[in-house]
Every structure is written in structure tokens, then in C-alpha cells.
Amino acid sequence: MIGFILFCVLSCLCVLWAYTVYIKGKHKLPPLHPGAFPIIGHIYLLLGDGTSLWNTVKSIAVETMKQGGVSTVLLGSNIYYFITDPDDALTAANACLQKHFAYKFAKPWLGEGLITSSGEVWKRHRKLLTPAFSLPVMLNFLDIFNSQSRKLVQNLKVEISKGPFDHTVYLRNIALETFCLTAFGISGFEDKEFIKTYMHAVDKILTIVTKRFQNFWLQSDTIFKLSGLKKEHDELIKIVNDMSHKVIQKKKAERSNDVNAYAVKASGVRYKPFLDLLLELSEENALTDREIQEEVDTAIVTGFDTSSSLLSYIMILLGTHPEVQDKIYEEINDVFKTDRDVDKDDLHKLVYTEAVIKESLRLFTTGPVTLRYVDKDVKLKNYTMRADTQCVVLLFGVHREAAWGKDVDKFRPERWLEEDMPANPNSFVGFSLGKRSCLGKTYAMISMKTTLAHFIRRYKVTADDSNLKLRFDFLLKPVSGHEITLEERA
Secondary structure: OOHHHHHHHHHHHHHHHHHHHHOOOOOOOHHHHHEOOOEEEEEEHHHHOHHHHHHHHHHHHHHHOOOOEEEHHHHHOOEEEEEHHHHHHHHHHHHHOOHHEEEEHHHHHHHOOOOOOOHHHHHHHHHHHHHHHHHHHOOOOHHHHHHHHHHHHHHHHHHOOOOOEEOHHHHHOOOOHHHHHHHOOOOOOHHHHHHHHHHHHHHHHHHHHHHHHHHHHHHHHHHHHHOOOHHHHHHHHHHHHHHHHHHHHHHHHHHHOOOOOOOOEOOOEEEEOHHHHHHHHHHHOOOOOHHHHHHHHHHHHHHHHHHHHHHHHHHHHHOOOOHHHHHHHHHHHHHHOOOOOOHHHHHHHOOHHHHHHHHHHHOOOOEEEEEEEEEEEOOOOOHHHHOEEEEEEEEHOOOOOOHHHOOOOOOOHHHHHHHOOOHHHHHEOOOOOHHHOOOOOOHHHHHHHHHHHHHHHHEEEEEOOOHOEEEEEEOOEEOOOOOOEEEEOO
8 A cells, every 4th residue: 555655646746846847837848868867857967976977067068969969868857958159159148148047055154245146236336346357457467477476486496307297286375375466465474384274175165056056955954964075064164264354354454555566556446456456336325344354265266276277277288298388388488588587568478378277267167067047938049948947058068169270178168269260259258257257357367378388488387187086066177187297397
């Protein structure tokens, strides 16, 4: 009798699931990703650690490309549109401005900052903060980028001829310090243990947020609390909030009545560094103290972690491909006849250097997916996404679409110097895409060009990317095989 009842219940659930997925919607679904089960769909694919999740993302991307650029993944009865087609990706990104519910798991940390907010809050913050990342402000940071790049080169000196080592530690430390000096206009964070604790807390929070998305039972606040993860999460939040609190208080203490030294006047627009602009907006009651804290927390993690991660991949790729390293070294030597600093006129001359950066970002997209809520029907080229569903733009997949040619998986910076590449201008989404693309892309490009100019002049790097193992926790991070070897150039 019990078996019969269970059979009836399961049958009803299967019918309800099939109705919700296949019949209820008025728009036809794209091809279903293989391996879906009744009721649970593809939920089982999410289980595991960050490495297995990254393997799942890659396999879905490959299958989606085979299906023409759009596929369907079912998490229970929830419909997810996975997109690799460049044009559909841009359409979805511009039409779906609300973030996926998984971002709410980061709100105890980042609140309504630019990464996690949606709707009018996001629009208002984006408009207010855009001037802080303009080209005039970024060029005013060149002295800092140069001095910090020289400091990195000096710090790495202890590793010369010592064999493979983990360079990501050096890059993260200098990136965080540089961001504090530039965007925040403050110095004096000499407490290395605190910085180390902060970075560890950031990594752990991202892992917990990802784990809540992967394991549907942890999405319940009650179960999350009972699991013990909430207690750990709250302790980590306190550590990262202490960092932003110190930044804000230190800046307030240093502020004077004079116009900030970095301020640039142009057409009545306030071109000021990020934190100066935030505090000015606070004084005008355009932003609350809470909103400032949230934007500072958001800026810290996005400002240092993404650029340092990409630089680590660039160094690994240069070490794996000596012919590319020789070319970038030749260009840098041609531009810099002496060991001088990078100035604004040099930036546009570093053509091959920029190609190396973009090609590295194409292969190792630091933010390889973006998740959005579909709040209304959205027409793609061949399908219409149903309202009240979710979409996942696979930036990793966009970077491997046919527009990049048959050698899409090969590290070949020269492709960026060819007139017809990429064949589709929407195919490069290294700094995300659409209206919510990365505000800091100019900062990232200038700082990375400056760092590479100093680094390559001084060191020759050796590495092997065939051993590289990655994990995904909203950002793409190396797990193993990312060590490099340094030799000083003659």
C-alpha cells in the first residue's frame, strides 16, 4: 500500500514537472542538455567541489556550442537558458539586468553594491560611480602603477633561480596595496598578517556562497544555520567588513578641505578617485554610510582579485610559450630604450602587449559566467526566453565560439592583430558585456600594461600550463600547477 502511494505521488510530481517545463510555457525551449532526470533535472551536475563545478561549466559550454549557442538546463523545474552565442549573449545581458538569486547569498557581505544590486539601486549607483573610473582619473594613477610595479619586481627578486614558486601571493598583495593607493588614495596598510587574513576570508566567503548555490538544501536559511556554515560565514564577514571600515576611517582622517590631488576638472564632471567621490556623495546625501561601506567592500574584492588573477595567468602563459614572451620582450625594449617609467604616450604603443592581455583573458576569463534573472520574455535569434526563468551567459563559451577560428583553444595573441579577428565584435567579453560590463576595465588594462612592462624587462619566466588545475567560485582560480620559475635577464 505504501509503495503504491509513493508511486502515485512520484507519478504526480513527474507530471507536474513535465507540465511546468514543457507545456506551461508558450515558447519552445532550446535543446535540453543531456542527462536530465524527471523532477530533479540536472541538479546532480552541481554537486561536488569548485573543481568539479568548473568541469561542469565547461562541459555545458561545449554542448551548448554544438547546439547552436543556446541550450536548456533544468534545476528541478527551474529553467535555465545557457548561452554561448555572442549576439544572443549581448541581447540577454542587456535585457536581463536583474541578478540571479545566488547573488543574494553575498549580500550580507556586499549588500547592494554594484555587483549584487539590481533595478533602480544599481542604475543610480552605476551613474554616480562611473566618473571615478574614467580615463582622466586612471592616467593620473600612472605614477603609482609604476612605483608599485617596481616594488613587485623588487619583491620577486628573492625567487630568482630558486625553481618553481607560487607567484599569485605576490600579485595579490601588490594588487590590493595598489588599489588602496589609487582608488582609495590611502597608504599605510603594513599589517601583512591582517592582509593575509583578509584575503583568506574573501576566498572562504566566495567558496561558501558558491556552495550555497550548488547545494539546494543550503539555500534554506534554517539549514544553512544548522550546518554551522552561517557561524563561519558571519565571522568571515566581520573580517572583511573590518577592512572596509579601516579604509573609510583612514580616508576620512586624511581628507582635508582642499581639492583632492587626483581630481581632474572636465566639462563640469567630477573626475575624482573612487573613495573621494563616494565621500563627497555622502556629504551631499546622495549615498548613505551603509551604501558607501557596501561599495567599498565591492570595490576591494573586484579591484584587486580579478586583475591579480589575470596577471598570474598571463605569466603562466608567457612561461609556457617562450616565442610569445620573446615578442612581448622585443616590443617593450623597442618602446623603452632605458629603464624608465611608463607614461601615457607609451600605452597605445604597447600593441602586442595588449594583444597578450586580451588573449590571456579570452582563454582564462576571470569571471567565466554571469547569471541573470529573466523578468520578461526576451527574444533571441532563434528562441524566446520565458519570463520568470534564469539565464547563464557562458563567457567562457563565447570566447570559444566559431568567430575565433579553428585554433580557438590555442594561445595566439597574433589573432588580435589580424583585421578580421574576431569576426564578430561581440565575441570578446573579457570584461563582461552589455550595460553591466566591468567599470574597472580601463584601470585593469593600464595597470597590467604597466606591470608587464616592468616585469618583462627584468625577468624571464618559465612555466607549464598543461598541469594547471582550476576551480570556480564565481571567479576562476588556480588550484595547482600554477607555479612559475624566474631568471633575471642579462
